[in-house]
Amino acid sequence: MWCGRAFGALVPATTDHLVPRTKGGPSWPENEVAACRRCNAERGHTSPADWADECARRGWPVDLELVRTALERLEEAVERRGGARRARPYLRGQLRRVR
Numbered sequence: 001m002w003c004g005r006a007f008g009a010l011v012p013a014t015t016d017h018l019v020p021r022t023k024g025g026p027s028w029p030e031n032e033v034a035a036c037r038r039c040n041a042e043r044g045h046t047s048p049a050d051w052a053d054e055c056a057r058r059g060w061p062v063d064l065e066l067v068r069t070a071l072e073r074l075e076e077a078v079e080r081r082g083g084a085r086r087a088r089p090y091l092r093g094q095l096r097r098v099r
């Protein structure tokens with residue numbers, strides 16, 4: 001999702017929460033993206049928009065369109081399923097940033 005490196009034995013894939021759990025991000029598949037262990041660990045609780053900025057600053061080929069699409073998919077899931085109340089304003093703010 002972030003640095004663009006291909007997954008493999010040396011770059012194992014991990015599950016990264018788009019909206020961090022600490023920000024009310026739900027444990028739904030729509031809130032999960034594939035990230036390398038380094039990005040997952042270094043991102044920590046950093047927001048998707050801030051981490052995308054950091055990736056670009058580091059010269060990594062982060063795909064903002066992919067980030068936006070993932071955020072939109074999660075927003076649709078929140079509307080469809082309900083709940084995730086704390087994640088909603090956070091999600092709206094993130095979408096404003098990447099649109």
Ligand SMILES: [Zn+2]
Nearest residue numbers: 002003036039
């Ligand atoms: Zn990475």
